[in-house]
Amino acid sequence: MDFDKDERHMKKEDRLRLAAKNKDEGNDMFKAQKFDDAIRRYKKAIEHVCRPELVSNLTPDEAEEARKIKVSCHLNTSQCYIKAGETAGQSGGKNAAEPYYKKARTSCEDVLSLDESNIKAIFRRSLCWEKTGELESAMKDIKKGLVLAPEDSDLKKSQERLIKLLERQKEGQKKVFSKMFG
Secondary structure (H helix, E strand, O other): OOOOHHHOOOOHHHHHHHHHHHHHHHHHHHHOOOHHHHHHHHHHHHHHHHOHHHHOOOOHHHHHHHHHHHHHHHHHHHHHHHHHHHHHHHHHOHHHHHHHHHHHHHHHHHHHHHOOOOHHHHHHHHHHHHHOOOHHHHHHHHHHHHHHOOOOHHHHHHHHHHHHHHHHHHHHHHHHHHHHHO
16 A cells, blocks of 8 residues: 555654755756646645644744745745746746746745745745736835845846836826727
8 A cells, every 4th residue: 555654653853854855856856847846845845844743843943944944945836836837828828827927926925924024935926916917016015125125136127127017007008098088
């Protein structure tokens, strides 16, 4: 009978080690551009550190280690979904890519629930908002990121790009309304 070892009772040290191992394997899969496999590994790592028998038994140092694993895995998962969204967008257009960007955004929100000032998560969530056409939300995240890291060049570039996109959007709306009422 082939059953999952994860259901066995394990020492917390073994569970943390297995979580780190799954995270590392996910990183290897990501480098090989096997995004689905990487996501599965990251989710497995998160499952390991979220097991109730583990969570209730952690020392402060172990709890911090578990939190770092979760943050890293959620961030990496978001990046996998973004890459998959880019690929889907190239072959199937915006509608094919949108579900991936929504999943990436959820992963970023999971990071921000653990570390509300995580610049990578804020930046990636902004990118997801932008890719799904929610430019105001994207700009809100960029502004939040710039408060935390005013010198971040990626955030500054995104802000410039979003300003231009928002201006274009407003111009388009003006044309539509002038035709409707004009």
